[in-house]
Amino acid sequence: MLVDGIPYRTIWPEDGGATVRIIDQRHLPHDFVVAELKGLEDAARAIRDMAVRGAPLIGATAAWGVALHLATDPSDAGLARAVEVLVATRPTAVNLRWALARMQAALAPLPPGARAAAAREGARALCDEDVAQNAAIGDHGLPLIAAIAARKGGAPVNILTHCNAGWLATVDWGTATAPIYKAHAAGIPLHVWVDETRPRNQGAALTAWELGRAGVRHTLIVDNAGGHLMQRGQVDLVLVGTDRTTAAGDVANKIGTYLKALAARDCGVPFHVALPSPTIDWSLGDGLSGIPIEERPGEEVALVTGRTPAGTIAPVRITPETTPCANPAFDVTPARLITGLITERGIAPATRAGLAALFPERAGRA
Numbered sequence: 001m002l003v004d005g006i007p008y009r010t011i012w013p014e015d016g017g018a019t020v021r022i023i024d025q026r027h028l029p030h031d032f033v034v035a036e037l038k039g040l041e042d043a044a045r046a047i048r049d050m051a052v053r054g055a056p057l058i059g060a061t062a063a064w065g066v067a068l069h070l071a072t073d074p075s076d077a078g079l080a081r082a083v084e085v086l087v088a089t090r091p092t093a094v095n096l097r098w099a100l101a102r103m104q105a106a107l108a109p110l111p112p113g114a115r116a117a118a119a120r121e122g123a124r125a126l127c128d129e130d131v132a133q134n135a136a137i138g139d140h141g142l143p144l145i146a147a148i149a150a151r152k153g154g155a156p157v158n159i160l161t162h163c164n165a166g167w168l169a170t171v172d173w174g175t176a177t178a179p180i181y182k183a184h185a186a187g188i189p190l191h192v193w194v195d196e197t198r199p200r201n202q203g204a205a206l207t208a209w210e211l212g213r214a215g216v217r218h219t220l221i222v223d224n225a226g227g228h229l230m231q232r233g234q235v236d237l238v239l240v241g242t243d244r245t246t247a248a249g250d251v252a253n254k255i256g257t258y259l260k261a262l263a264a265r266d267c268g269v270p271f272h273v274a275l276p277s278p279t280i281d282w283s284l285g286d287g288l289s290g291i292p293i294e295e296r297p298g299e300e301v302a303l304v305t306g307r308t309p310a311g312t313i314a315p316v317r318i319t320p321e322t323t324p325c326a327n328p329a330f331d332v333t334p335a336r337l338i339t340g341l342i343t344e345r346g347i348a349p350a351t352r353a354g355l356a357a358l359f360p361e362r363a364g365r366a
């Protein structure tokens with residue numbers, strides 16, 4: 001994606017992979033800050049503290065975390081430690097576990113002396129694949145938007161999205177935003193309803209920022225407005241991302257996604273989920289009991305962070321000092337509420353058979 005005319009990915013190596021740069025998303029939308037990761041702890045902290053976030057980008061950062069660590073300790077113990085530290089950073093996005101398993105499988109058989117270079121190549125390849133997968137999701141999702149546009153006789157297609165499943169959540173393109181960016185580039189008139197996505201406001205801070213940069217028309221709404229807009233025919237399509245999708249098509253995504261799916265079903269609005277295949281957890285069928293849901297600090301609910309009139313970034317309390325707050329960060333949308341899963345290989349119905357038809361080599365294997 002272009003930022004002030006400069007093409008960026010969200011994570012990239014410097015000095016041949018001796019260090020890694022990320023966009024520190026905690027400063028957006030107010031400041032565009034590039035941060036440096038020098039080792040395992042930096043990578044783990046970046047994921048844990050959500051300097052980087054979004055399922056595919058969490059996986060990519062973990063892969064680079066392994067590479068950074070093996071540059072100083074390529075031993076078996078070093079590899080095991082990198083995996084152990086990184087896998088514990090966030091629980092819901094399965095891309096993290098997938099990326100680490102892939103790195104470990106490729107590196108463990110190598111002699112220690114060959115591991116650092118191979119890890120850098122592995123992380124680089126994983127990032128490139130993420131970009132290609134998301135671009136392909138865009139190609140497969142574009143006809144959905146084009147068909148709605150044709151039905152509407154050229155009137156703008158209204159798409160509602162939740163959280164940030166955009167460029168910033170991946171290495172490039174985004175998942176839910178890839179079809180949007182491709183449709184926009186194809187000249188299809190579009191308008192995106194952006195859920196603010198309390199408590200961390202990834203929609204307000206990140207999706208609004210990147211759609212604005214890309215010149216895609218959008219309007220920010222509070223999380224509770226979506227059902228109302230759907231009832232009034234002001235949403236043609238709901239398009240979201242996912243942190244973990246089971247082999248049976250149940251979808252974990254940012255808290256509040258389930259309510260959007262319920263409203264969409266009630267209003268007859270198509271509800272699509274965009275995902276690269278590393279987001280599929282082939283070991284799980286039932287998402288409601290099987291997907292670990294991250295519980296985040298209640299402070300995130302009690303405090304809202306923003307720019308003060310003085311220009312500093314500061315949290316402000318919106319609750320009484322002592323109010324207890326609960327903060328489940330994700331929910332599970334059952335497959336029955338999902339119209340389609342947009343993957344890099346095409347659109348599947350949200351069923352075990354649907355996913356298996358697109359990924360026969362993975363189906364039935366954990």
Ligand code: MRU
Binds near residue numbers: 162163166240242
């Ligand atoms: O807590 P976050 O910001 O990491 O949550 C991100 C989401 O829920 C995204 O929708 C999901 O990771 C899909 S990203 C392409």
